[in-house]
Amino acid sequence: MRNCRLIRRYTRPLFLLGALVIASVTASAQGMQGWRETSFVPTPKGEWTGPRLPDGQPDVSGHWSNTIGNHNNLTDPQGPLGADDEAPQTARQNARQPRPRSQRAPSRISDPPDGQIPLQPWARAKQQEFLKFLNNPIRPEYVEPFARCAPGGPSKSFMWHGYEIRQYPGYVVFLFDSGNRVIHLDGKPHLPSNLKLWNGDSRGHWEGNSLVVDTTNNNSKARLGRTGEFVSENATIVERFTFDPFTITIPNRRITDKTPADDWNNLTFPAKHAGDEPIIEAYERVCVEGNGDHGLVVSSK
Protein backbone atom coordinates (compact mmCIF):
# COMPACT_ATOMS: atom_id res chain seq x y z
CA MET A 1 0.00 0.00 0.00
CA ARG A 2 1.40 3.37 -0.91
CA ASN A 3 0.71 6.66 0.83
CA CYS A 4 -2.73 5.49 1.76
CA ARG A 5 -4.06 6.14 5.20
CA LEU A 6 -7.51 4.95 6.11
CA ILE A 7 -9.41 6.59 8.90
CA ARG A 8 -11.51 3.92 10.51
CA ARG A 9 -14.92 5.27 11.30
CA TYR A 10 -17.40 2.68 12.35
CA THR A 11 -21.07 3.04 12.79
CA ARG A 12 -22.41 2.56 16.27
CA PRO A 13 -20.03 0.98 18.73
CA LEU A 14 -17.14 3.25 17.84
CA PHE A 15 -18.85 6.55 17.14
CA LEU A 16 -16.70 8.39 19.63
CA LEU A 17 -13.48 6.71 18.64
CA GLY A 18 -13.98 7.76 15.06
CA ALA A 19 -14.32 11.35 16.10
CA LEU A 20 -11.27 11.23 18.27
CA VAL A 21 -9.21 9.97 15.38
CA ILE A 22 -10.33 12.84 13.24
CA ALA A 23 -9.75 15.35 15.99
CA SER A 24 -6.32 14.05 16.82
CA VAL A 25 -5.28 14.25 13.20
CA THR A 26 -6.43 17.83 13.24
CA ALA A 27 -4.73 18.61 16.50
CA SER A 28 -1.50 17.13 15.32
CA ALA A 29 -1.59 19.08 12.11
CA GLN A 30 -2.29 22.29 13.97
CA GLY A 31 0.15 21.76 16.79
CA MET A 32 -2.70 22.01 19.26
CA GLN A 33 -2.73 20.62 22.77
CA GLY A 34 -6.00 18.78 22.68
CA TRP A 35 -9.04 20.70 21.60
CA ARG A 36 -9.88 22.90 24.54
CA GLU A 37 -11.13 26.32 23.61
CA THR A 38 -12.72 29.04 25.63
CA SER A 39 -13.19 31.42 22.75
CA PHE A 40 -12.66 31.66 19.05
CA VAL A 41 -12.18 34.47 16.62
CA PRO A 42 -14.37 34.33 13.54
CA THR A 43 -12.47 34.32 10.29
CA PRO A 44 -12.98 37.70 8.63
CA LYS A 45 -14.63 37.96 5.25
CA GLY A 46 -12.24 39.00 2.52
CA GLU A 47 -10.43 37.86 -0.55
CA TRP A 48 -9.23 34.31 -0.94
CA THR A 49 -5.45 34.20 -1.00
CA GLY A 50 -4.93 30.45 -1.04
CA PRO A 51 -4.78 27.99 -3.94
CA ARG A 52 -7.60 27.74 -6.43
CA LEU A 53 -9.02 24.89 -8.43
CA PRO A 54 -8.96 24.98 -12.25
CA ASP A 55 -12.55 26.27 -12.30
CA GLY A 56 -11.57 29.21 -10.05
CA GLN A 57 -13.08 28.01 -6.78
CA PRO A 58 -10.95 28.46 -3.66
CA ASP A 59 -9.52 25.03 -2.96
CA VAL A 60 -10.91 24.07 0.43
CA SER A 61 -11.20 20.36 -0.25
CA GLY A 62 -10.13 17.82 2.32
CA HIS A 63 -11.00 16.59 5.77
CA TRP A 64 -12.32 19.00 8.37
CA SER A 65 -13.24 18.71 11.99
CA ASN A 66 -14.95 21.04 14.39
CA THR A 67 -12.41 22.36 16.86
CA ILE A 68 -13.59 20.53 19.96
CA GLY A 69 -14.55 17.10 18.65
CA ASN A 70 -18.03 15.69 19.02
CA HIS A 71 -20.42 17.72 21.09
CA ASN A 72 -24.07 17.29 21.88
CA ASN A 73 -24.91 20.51 23.59
CA LEU A 74 -25.56 23.43 21.27
CA THR A 75 -25.20 26.24 23.78
CA ASP A 76 -22.62 24.68 26.13
CA PRO A 77 -20.69 22.32 23.86
CA GLN A 78 -18.41 20.89 26.55
CA GLY A 79 -21.00 21.03 29.28
CA PRO A 80 -23.52 18.51 30.57
CA LEU A 81 -26.28 17.19 28.43
CA GLY A 82 -29.36 17.65 30.51
CA ALA A 83 -30.13 16.83 34.12
CA ASP A 84 -28.85 13.25 33.89
CA ASP A 85 -25.38 14.49 33.10
CA GLU A 86 -25.51 17.04 35.91
CA ALA A 87 -26.19 14.28 38.42
CA PRO A 88 -23.72 11.56 37.43
CA GLN A 89 -24.71 8.08 38.50
CA THR A 90 -21.77 6.05 37.30
CA ALA A 91 -18.05 6.16 37.76
CA ARG A 92 -17.62 6.85 34.08
CA GLN A 93 -19.88 9.84 34.24
CA ASN A 94 -18.13 11.07 37.36
CA ALA A 95 -14.83 10.83 35.56
CA ARG A 96 -15.97 13.33 33.00
CA GLN A 97 -17.34 15.97 35.28
CA PRO A 98 -17.26 19.13 33.21
CA ARG A 99 -14.89 21.92 33.94
CA PRO A 100 -16.30 25.25 35.14
CA ARG A 101 -18.28 27.06 32.43
CA SER A 102 -15.57 29.68 31.98
CA GLN A 103 -13.15 26.92 30.96
CA ARG A 104 -15.47 25.33 28.45
CA ALA A 105 -16.07 26.12 24.81
CA PRO A 106 -18.46 28.96 24.06
CA SER A 107 -22.00 28.52 22.85
CA ARG A 108 -22.40 27.84 19.16
CA ILE A 109 -25.06 30.54 19.17
CA SER A 110 -22.99 33.60 18.29
CA ASP A 111 -25.88 36.02 18.11
CA PRO A 112 -27.61 36.97 20.40
CA PRO A 113 -24.53 37.58 22.52
CA ASP A 114 -25.88 35.62 25.49
CA GLY A 115 -25.48 32.47 23.42
CA GLN A 116 -29.09 31.37 23.76
CA ILE A 117 -31.73 31.00 21.07
CA PRO A 118 -34.63 33.26 22.11
CA LEU A 119 -37.16 30.48 21.85
CA GLN A 120 -40.76 31.43 22.45
CA PRO A 121 -42.15 29.93 25.70
CA TRP A 122 -44.03 27.09 24.04
CA ALA A 123 -40.98 26.21 21.95
CA ARG A 124 -38.66 26.32 24.97
CA ALA A 125 -41.00 23.92 26.74
CA LYS A 126 -40.83 21.50 23.79
CA GLN A 127 -37.04 21.76 23.71
CA GLN A 128 -36.78 21.10 27.44
CA GLU A 129 -39.12 18.14 27.13
CA PHE A 130 -36.92 16.61 24.43
CA LEU A 131 -33.80 17.22 26.50
CA LYS A 132 -35.37 15.78 29.65
CA PHE A 133 -35.93 12.42 28.02
CA LEU A 134 -32.87 12.34 25.80
CA ASN A 135 -31.02 9.87 27.99
CA ASN A 136 -34.13 7.90 28.80
CA PRO A 137 -36.35 8.02 25.73
CA ILE A 138 -39.60 6.58 26.97
CA ARG A 139 -41.39 7.49 23.74
CA PRO A 140 -40.25 7.06 20.13
CA GLU A 141 -40.10 10.78 19.48
CA TYR A 142 -37.55 11.21 22.28
CA VAL A 143 -35.00 8.98 20.53
CA GLU A 144 -32.43 11.33 19.11
CA PRO A 145 -32.68 10.88 15.31
CA PHE A 146 -28.91 10.49 14.99
CA ALA A 147 -29.23 7.26 17.00
CA ARG A 148 -31.44 5.97 14.19
CA CYS A 149 -28.85 6.97 11.57
CA ALA A 150 -30.84 9.93 10.32
CA PRO A 151 -28.87 12.76 8.71
CA GLY A 152 -27.89 15.56 11.05
CA GLY A 153 -29.35 18.39 9.04
CA PRO A 154 -27.64 21.66 8.19
CA SER A 155 -26.69 22.36 11.82
CA LYS A 156 -26.06 19.23 13.85
CA SER A 157 -23.95 17.66 11.09
CA PHE A 158 -21.17 20.08 11.97
CA MET A 159 -21.14 19.09 15.64
CA TRP A 160 -20.58 15.40 15.22
CA HIS A 161 -17.55 13.68 13.71
CA GLY A 162 -15.37 15.20 11.07
CA TYR A 163 -16.48 15.77 7.52
CA GLU A 164 -14.95 15.92 4.09
CA ILE A 165 -15.32 18.58 1.42
CA ARG A 166 -14.93 17.61 -2.22
CA GLN A 167 -15.20 20.21 -4.97
CA TYR A 168 -16.10 20.00 -8.63
CA PRO A 169 -17.08 22.48 -11.33
CA GLY A 170 -20.58 23.50 -10.30
CA TYR A 171 -20.60 21.69 -6.96
CA VAL A 172 -19.27 21.59 -3.43
CA VAL A 173 -19.99 18.26 -1.76
CA PHE A 174 -19.99 17.72 2.01
CA LEU A 175 -19.59 14.12 3.13
CA PHE A 176 -20.63 13.49 6.71
CA ASP A 177 -20.62 10.19 8.52
CA SER A 178 -24.38 10.38 8.65
CA GLY A 179 -25.56 11.75 5.32
CA ASN A 180 -24.14 14.18 2.82
CA ARG A 181 -24.95 17.45 1.11
CA VAL A 182 -24.49 18.56 -2.47
CA ILE A 183 -24.23 22.35 -2.80
CA HIS A 184 -25.22 23.35 -6.33
CA LEU A 185 -23.25 26.32 -7.63
CA ASP A 186 -25.06 26.42 -10.97
CA GLY A 187 -27.93 28.74 -10.06
CA LYS A 188 -30.43 25.96 -10.58
CA PRO A 189 -33.83 26.63 -8.95
CA HIS A 190 -34.62 24.94 -5.66
CA LEU A 191 -36.73 21.80 -5.58
CA PRO A 192 -40.50 22.27 -5.28
CA SER A 193 -41.21 23.61 -1.81
CA ASN A 194 -43.35 20.66 -0.76
CA LEU A 195 -40.34 18.34 -0.86
CA LYS A 196 -39.01 18.45 2.68
CA LEU A 197 -35.61 16.87 3.23
CA TRP A 198 -33.44 16.03 6.23
CA ASN A 199 -30.49 17.95 4.80
CA GLY A 200 -32.56 20.43 2.80
CA ASP A 201 -31.84 21.60 -0.73
CA SER A 202 -28.77 23.79 -1.07
CA ARG A 203 -27.68 26.38 -3.62
CA GLY A 204 -24.47 28.33 -3.20
CA HIS A 205 -21.97 30.75 -4.63
CA TRP A 206 -18.55 32.09 -3.72
CA GLU A 207 -17.96 35.61 -2.41
CA GLY A 208 -14.22 36.02 -1.96
CA ASN A 209 -13.24 33.60 0.78
CA SER A 210 -16.85 32.74 1.64
CA LEU A 211 -19.08 30.01 0.31
CA VAL A 212 -22.58 31.39 0.74
CA VAL A 213 -25.23 28.69 0.78
CA ASP A 214 -28.98 29.08 0.70
CA THR A 215 -30.78 26.02 2.02
CA THR A 216 -34.53 25.52 1.71
CA ASN A 217 -36.78 22.45 1.74
CA ASN A 218 -35.74 21.67 5.32
CA ASN A 219 -37.86 19.10 7.13
CA SER A 220 -36.20 20.35 10.35
CA LYS A 221 -36.66 16.94 11.96
CA ALA A 222 -33.00 16.62 12.91
CA ARG A 223 -33.16 19.60 15.31
CA LEU A 224 -30.22 21.96 15.67
CA GLY A 225 -28.44 19.99 18.36
CA ARG A 226 -28.95 17.05 20.63
CA THR A 227 -30.16 19.51 23.22
CA GLY A 228 -33.34 19.78 21.17
CA GLU A 229 -33.40 23.34 19.84
CA PHE A 230 -35.31 23.49 16.60
CA VAL A 231 -36.61 25.60 13.75
CA SER A 232 -39.76 25.05 11.76
CA GLU A 233 -39.99 23.38 8.39
CA ASN A 234 -40.46 26.84 6.89
CA ALA A 235 -36.98 27.90 7.89
CA THR A 236 -34.57 29.22 5.32
CA ILE A 237 -30.98 28.78 6.32
CA VAL A 238 -28.23 30.93 4.88
CA GLU A 239 -24.78 29.63 5.63
CA ARG A 240 -21.58 31.54 5.16
CA PHE A 241 -18.57 29.26 5.22
CA THR A 242 -15.67 31.68 5.54
CA PHE A 243 -12.37 30.03 4.83
CA ASP A 244 -8.87 31.01 5.79
CA PRO A 245 -6.10 29.53 3.68
CA PHE A 246 -4.36 28.59 6.90
CA THR A 247 -7.00 26.00 7.55
CA ILE A 248 -9.63 27.61 9.73
CA THR A 249 -13.20 28.00 8.70
CA ILE A 250 -16.17 29.38 10.52
CA PRO A 251 -19.42 28.15 9.08
CA ASN A 252 -21.87 30.82 10.03
CA ARG A 253 -25.60 30.37 9.75
CA ARG A 254 -28.40 32.88 9.62
CA ILE A 255 -31.72 31.25 10.14
CA THR A 256 -34.88 32.99 9.07
CA ASP A 257 -37.79 31.48 10.90
CA LYS A 258 -39.90 33.31 13.42
CA THR A 259 -42.16 30.40 14.20
CA PRO A 260 -40.42 28.98 17.27
CA ALA A 261 -38.07 31.83 18.12
CA ASP A 262 -37.85 35.59 18.19
CA ASP A 263 -35.19 37.28 16.11
CA TRP A 264 -31.83 35.66 16.22
CA ASN A 265 -29.08 35.37 13.74
CA ASN A 266 -26.16 33.09 13.95
CA LEU A 267 -24.96 29.62 14.65
CA THR A 268 -21.22 29.29 14.38
CA PHE A 269 -19.21 26.08 14.26
CA PRO A 270 -15.47 26.71 14.08
CA ALA A 271 -13.58 23.98 12.28
CA LYS A 272 -10.07 23.07 11.27
CA HIS A 273 -8.60 21.33 8.27
CA ALA A 274 -6.82 18.03 8.72
CA GLY A 275 -3.66 19.46 7.19
CA ASP A 276 -1.41 18.23 4.47
CA GLU A 277 -1.49 14.48 4.97
CA PRO A 278 -0.56 13.00 1.59
CA ILE A 279 -3.71 10.97 1.36
CA ILE A 280 -6.40 10.43 3.93
CA GLU A 281 -9.25 8.11 3.17
CA ALA A 282 -12.28 7.68 5.35
CA TYR A 283 -13.82 4.26 5.63
CA GLU A 284 -17.08 3.96 3.78
CA ARG A 285 -19.81 5.91 5.46
CA VAL A 286 -22.58 3.48 6.32
CA CYS A 287 -24.79 3.54 9.38
CA VAL A 288 -28.18 1.87 9.20
CA GLU A 289 -26.55 -1.34 7.99
CA GLY A 290 -24.75 -1.76 11.30
CA ASN A 291 -27.23 -0.17 13.63
CA GLY A 292 -29.15 -3.29 14.58
CA ASP A 293 -31.91 -2.44 17.00
CA HIS A 294 -30.11 0.63 18.28
CA GLY A 295 -32.51 3.52 18.37
CA LEU A 296 -35.41 1.25 17.59
CA VAL A 297 -36.00 -0.25 21.00
CA VAL A 298 -38.74 2.07 22.00
CA SER A 299 -40.49 2.13 18.66
CA SER A 300 -40.57 -1.64 18.47
CA LYS A 301 -42.61 -1.95 21.65
Added chain:
Amino acid sequence: MSTLNLAVLAALGLALWVGSAPGATPTPPAATGIPRGADGKPDFSGIWQSLSGADYGLEPHLATKDEPPGAGVVEGDQIPYQPSALAQRAKNFAARATADPRHKCFTLGTPRGIYGSEPFQIFQRPRDLTLLFEFGHPVRTINTNGTEHPDGHIDFWLGDSRGHWDGDTLVVDVADFNGETWLDRVGDFNSDELHLVERWSYLDRNTIRYRATFEDPKVYTRPWTLEVLLYRRLEPNVQIIENYCATQDFDEYYPVPSAKQEK
Protein backbone atom coordinates in the same frame (compact mmCIF):
# COMPACT_ATOMS: atom_id res chain seq x y z
CA MET B 1 -14.74 2.91 -50.34
CA SER B 2 -18.45 3.53 -50.62
CA THR B 3 -20.63 4.70 -47.77
CA LEU B 4 -22.43 1.35 -47.89
CA ASN B 5 -19.19 -0.59 -47.52
CA LEU B 6 -18.19 1.59 -44.58
CA ALA B 7 -21.52 0.93 -42.96
CA VAL B 8 -21.16 -2.83 -43.45
CA LEU B 9 -17.65 -2.81 -42.00
CA ALA B 10 -18.84 -0.74 -39.05
CA ALA B 11 -21.71 -3.14 -38.43
CA LEU B 12 -19.37 -6.13 -38.60
CA GLY B 13 -17.01 -4.49 -36.17
CA LEU B 14 -19.84 -3.76 -33.77
CA ALA B 15 -21.11 -7.35 -34.08
CA LEU B 16 -17.68 -8.79 -33.36
CA TRP B 17 -17.28 -6.48 -30.40
CA VAL B 18 -20.71 -7.16 -28.88
CA GLY B 19 -20.38 -10.88 -29.50
CA SER B 20 -17.09 -11.31 -27.69
CA ALA B 21 -16.46 -14.38 -25.59
CA PRO B 22 -17.66 -14.20 -21.98
CA GLY B 23 -15.08 -12.80 -19.64
CA ALA B 24 -13.12 -11.17 -22.40
CA THR B 25 -12.40 -7.50 -22.10
CA PRO B 26 -12.56 -6.20 -25.63
CA THR B 27 -11.46 -2.69 -26.24
CA PRO B 28 -14.48 -0.72 -27.44
CA PRO B 29 -14.14 1.51 -30.46
CA ALA B 30 -13.04 4.98 -29.41
CA ALA B 31 -16.02 7.22 -28.83
CA THR B 32 -15.65 10.67 -30.28
CA GLY B 33 -16.84 13.96 -28.87
CA ILE B 34 -16.96 12.68 -25.33
CA PRO B 35 -16.43 14.94 -22.31
CA ARG B 36 -12.86 15.01 -21.05
CA GLY B 37 -11.30 16.42 -17.93
CA ALA B 38 -8.34 18.74 -17.68
CA ASP B 39 -6.13 15.63 -17.52
CA GLY B 40 -7.43 14.47 -20.89
CA LYS B 41 -9.21 11.45 -19.42
CA PRO B 42 -12.87 10.77 -20.19
CA ASP B 43 -15.03 12.70 -17.75
CA PHE B 44 -17.96 10.64 -16.52
CA SER B 45 -19.43 13.47 -14.44
CA GLY B 46 -23.20 13.51 -14.58
CA ILE B 47 -26.34 11.77 -13.42
CA TRP B 48 -26.70 8.23 -14.77
CA GLN B 49 -29.27 5.49 -14.72
CA SER B 50 -29.58 2.00 -16.13
CA LEU B 51 -32.70 1.03 -18.05
CA SER B 52 -31.59 -2.59 -18.24
CA GLY B 53 -33.98 -3.90 -15.60
CA ALA B 54 -31.02 -5.87 -14.26
CA ASP B 55 -32.07 -5.22 -10.68
CA TYR B 56 -35.17 -7.35 -11.31
CA GLY B 57 -32.94 -10.29 -12.23
CA LEU B 58 -29.55 -10.60 -13.88
CA GLU B 59 -30.44 -13.77 -15.75
CA PRO B 60 -33.17 -13.98 -18.43
CA HIS B 61 -36.56 -14.08 -16.71
CA LEU B 62 -40.27 -13.84 -17.41
CA ALA B 63 -42.54 -11.26 -15.89
CA THR B 64 -44.35 -11.63 -12.59
CA LYS B 65 -47.08 -9.33 -11.34
CA ASP B 66 -44.46 -7.15 -9.69
CA GLU B 67 -41.50 -7.55 -11.98
CA PRO B 68 -41.03 -6.93 -15.70
CA PRO B 69 -39.47 -9.56 -17.96
CA GLY B 70 -35.85 -9.24 -18.99
CA ALA B 71 -33.50 -10.79 -21.53
CA GLY B 72 -30.72 -10.78 -18.97
CA VAL B 73 -27.40 -8.98 -18.71
CA VAL B 74 -25.11 -11.96 -18.06
CA GLU B 75 -22.84 -13.08 -20.87
CA GLY B 76 -23.84 -16.66 -21.54
CA ASP B 77 -27.15 -16.01 -19.72
CA GLN B 78 -26.43 -18.13 -16.63
CA ILE B 79 -24.35 -17.28 -13.59
CA PRO B 80 -21.99 -20.24 -13.05
CA TYR B 81 -22.93 -21.06 -9.45
CA GLN B 82 -21.44 -23.92 -7.51
CA PRO B 83 -24.17 -26.40 -6.46
CA SER B 84 -24.19 -25.24 -2.85
CA ALA B 85 -24.43 -21.62 -3.95
CA LEU B 86 -27.29 -22.46 -6.26
CA ALA B 87 -29.13 -23.87 -3.27
CA GLN B 88 -28.46 -20.66 -1.36
CA ARG B 89 -29.81 -18.59 -4.22
CA ALA B 90 -32.98 -20.68 -4.13
CA LYS B 91 -33.34 -19.92 -0.42
CA ASN B 92 -32.76 -16.25 -1.11
CA PHE B 93 -35.39 -16.31 -3.83
CA ALA B 94 -37.94 -17.93 -1.57
CA ALA B 95 -37.33 -15.33 1.14
CA ARG B 96 -36.85 -12.36 -1.18
CA ALA B 97 -39.91 -10.46 0.02
CA THR B 98 -38.17 -9.79 3.31
CA ALA B 99 -34.57 -10.93 2.94
CA ASP B 100 -33.50 -8.64 0.11
CA PRO B 101 -31.21 -6.07 1.78
CA ARG B 102 -32.99 -3.45 -0.31
CA HIS B 103 -36.06 -3.89 1.87
CA LYS B 104 -33.98 -2.95 4.91
CA CYS B 105 -32.77 0.14 3.06
CA PHE B 106 -29.22 -1.18 3.21
CA THR B 107 -26.62 0.01 0.75
CA LEU B 108 -27.17 -1.91 -2.48
CA GLY B 109 -23.45 -2.47 -2.82
CA THR B 110 -21.23 -2.94 -5.83
CA PRO B 111 -22.19 -3.45 -8.58
CA ARG B 112 -25.92 -3.50 -7.75
CA GLY B 113 -25.99 0.21 -7.05
CA ILE B 114 -24.89 0.88 -10.61
CA TYR B 115 -27.90 -0.79 -12.23
CA GLY B 116 -30.40 -0.27 -9.40
CA SER B 117 -33.70 1.35 -10.18
CA GLU B 118 -32.73 4.84 -9.03
CA PRO B 119 -30.12 7.17 -10.55
CA PHE B 120 -26.68 7.99 -9.23
CA GLN B 121 -24.36 10.92 -9.79
CA ILE B 122 -20.68 10.79 -10.66
CA PHE B 123 -18.39 13.59 -9.51
CA GLN B 124 -14.93 13.26 -11.00
CA ARG B 125 -11.50 14.63 -10.15
CA PRO B 126 -8.16 13.33 -11.41
CA ARG B 127 -7.57 11.66 -8.06
CA ASP B 128 -10.94 9.90 -7.72
CA LEU B 129 -14.52 9.46 -8.79
CA THR B 130 -17.29 9.94 -6.24
CA LEU B 131 -20.51 8.04 -6.86
CA LEU B 132 -23.54 9.34 -4.97
CA PHE B 133 -26.45 6.92 -5.10
CA GLU B 134 -29.98 8.18 -4.66
CA PHE B 135 -31.27 5.03 -2.94
CA GLY B 136 -30.05 5.16 0.65
CA HIS B 137 -27.80 8.05 -0.34
CA PRO B 138 -24.46 6.25 0.18
CA VAL B 139 -21.23 7.39 -1.42
CA ARG B 140 -18.69 5.18 -3.15
CA THR B 141 -15.21 6.44 -3.96
CA ILE B 142 -13.20 5.03 -6.85
CA ASN B 143 -9.60 6.03 -6.21
CA THR B 144 -7.58 6.80 -9.34
CA ASN B 145 -4.50 8.18 -7.59
CA GLY B 146 -2.27 5.16 -8.02
CA THR B 147 -2.95 3.71 -4.59
CA GLU B 148 -3.56 0.03 -3.99
CA HIS B 149 -6.04 -1.78 -1.78
CA PRO B 150 -5.31 -1.37 1.93
CA ASP B 151 -3.75 -4.26 3.81
CA GLY B 152 -5.89 -7.05 5.11
CA HIS B 153 -9.42 -7.98 4.35
CA ILE B 154 -11.94 -5.30 5.25
CA ASP B 155 -15.68 -5.95 5.26
CA PHE B 156 -16.96 -3.07 3.17
CA TRP B 157 -20.55 -2.87 1.93
CA LEU B 158 -19.35 -1.18 -1.25
CA GLY B 159 -15.95 -2.85 -1.53
CA ASP B 160 -12.68 -0.99 -1.92
CA SER B 161 -12.25 0.48 -5.40
CA ARG B 162 -8.94 1.29 -7.08
CA GLY B 163 -9.04 2.38 -10.70
CA HIS B 164 -6.65 3.06 -13.54
CA TRP B 165 -7.03 4.14 -17.15
CA ASP B 166 -6.61 1.75 -20.05
CA GLY B 167 -6.81 4.23 -22.89
CA ASP B 168 -10.28 5.73 -22.61
CA THR B 169 -11.54 2.88 -20.42
CA LEU B 170 -11.61 3.21 -16.66
CA VAL B 171 -10.67 -0.16 -15.18
CA VAL B 172 -11.62 -0.55 -11.53
CA ASP B 173 -10.41 -3.33 -9.27
CA VAL B 174 -12.85 -3.85 -6.40
CA ALA B 175 -12.10 -6.05 -3.38
CA ASP B 176 -12.85 -6.18 0.36
CA PHE B 177 -16.53 -7.05 0.20
CA ASN B 178 -18.55 -8.13 3.21
CA GLY B 179 -20.73 -10.64 1.39
CA GLU B 180 -23.90 -9.15 2.87
CA THR B 181 -25.28 -7.62 -0.30
CA TRP B 182 -27.33 -9.16 -3.09
CA LEU B 183 -26.87 -8.65 -6.80
CA ASP B 184 -30.56 -8.29 -7.66
CA ARG B 185 -34.08 -8.73 -6.31
CA VAL B 186 -34.22 -12.49 -6.92
CA GLY B 187 -31.39 -13.50 -4.64
CA ASP B 188 -28.30 -13.64 -6.83
CA PHE B 189 -25.34 -13.07 -4.59
CA ASN B 190 -21.59 -13.15 -3.99
CA SER B 191 -19.41 -13.84 -0.97
CA ASP B 192 -16.83 -11.74 0.82
CA GLU B 193 -14.20 -13.27 -1.47
CA LEU B 194 -15.58 -11.55 -4.53
CA HIS B 195 -13.02 -9.89 -6.75
CA LEU B 196 -14.73 -7.58 -9.19
CA VAL B 197 -13.20 -5.85 -12.20
CA GLU B 198 -15.24 -3.07 -13.74
CA ARG B 199 -14.67 -1.49 -17.12
CA TRP B 200 -16.28 1.89 -17.75
CA SER B 201 -16.19 3.42 -21.23
CA TYR B 202 -18.22 5.87 -23.29
CA LEU B 203 -20.31 4.62 -26.21
CA ASP B 204 -21.20 8.22 -26.92
CA ARG B 205 -21.27 11.33 -24.80
CA ASN B 206 -24.57 10.35 -23.16
CA THR B 207 -24.10 6.57 -22.84
CA ILE B 208 -21.68 4.58 -20.72
CA ARG B 209 -20.92 0.94 -21.40
CA TYR B 210 -20.44 -0.73 -18.02
CA ARG B 211 -18.97 -4.21 -17.71
CA ALA B 212 -18.25 -6.10 -14.51
CA THR B 213 -16.38 -9.39 -14.28
CA PHE B 214 -16.94 -11.49 -11.16
CA GLU B 215 -14.45 -13.91 -9.65
CA ASP B 216 -15.48 -15.58 -6.40
CA PRO B 217 -14.14 -19.07 -5.64
CA LYS B 218 -16.60 -19.51 -2.77
CA VAL B 219 -19.65 -19.10 -4.99
CA TYR B 220 -18.92 -19.47 -8.70
CA THR B 221 -17.23 -22.19 -10.77
CA ARG B 222 -15.52 -19.70 -13.06
CA PRO B 223 -15.34 -15.95 -13.70
CA TRP B 224 -18.35 -14.40 -15.40
CA THR B 225 -19.32 -11.02 -16.78
CA LEU B 226 -22.37 -8.77 -16.94
CA GLU B 227 -22.87 -5.71 -19.07
CA VAL B 228 -25.36 -2.84 -18.89
CA LEU B 229 -25.60 0.55 -20.51
CA LEU B 230 -25.98 3.67 -18.40
CA TYR B 231 -27.87 6.64 -19.79
CA ARG B 232 -27.24 10.25 -18.89
CA ARG B 233 -30.28 11.88 -17.30
CA LEU B 234 -30.90 15.06 -19.24
CA GLU B 235 -34.12 16.46 -17.78
CA PRO B 236 -33.56 20.16 -16.94
CA ASN B 237 -34.69 19.71 -13.34
CA VAL B 238 -33.02 16.38 -12.68
CA GLN B 239 -30.96 16.14 -9.52
CA ILE B 240 -30.23 13.44 -7.00
CA ILE B 241 -32.85 13.91 -4.29
CA GLU B 242 -31.94 12.53 -0.91
CA ASN B 243 -33.56 9.17 -0.27
CA TYR B 244 -32.48 8.17 3.18
CA CYS B 245 -34.76 5.21 2.83
CA ALA B 246 -34.36 4.00 6.42
CA THR B 247 -35.77 7.24 7.82
CA GLN B 248 -39.19 6.32 6.49
CA ASP B 249 -39.46 3.70 9.24
CA PHE B 250 -39.45 6.40 11.92
CA ASP B 251 -40.46 9.53 10.07
CA GLU B 252 -43.83 9.61 11.83
CA TYR B 253 -42.16 10.08 15.23
CA TYR B 254 -40.57 13.37 14.27
CA PRO B 255 -43.17 15.94 13.45
CA VAL B 256 -41.64 19.39 13.80
CA PRO B 257 -42.97 20.81 17.07
CA SER B 258 -45.49 23.56 16.59
CA ALA B 259 -47.42 25.96 18.78
CA LYS B 260 -50.63 24.40 17.50
CA GLN B 261 -49.41 20.98 18.54
CA GLU B 262 -48.59 22.36 21.97
CA LYS B 263 -52.17 23.48 22.42
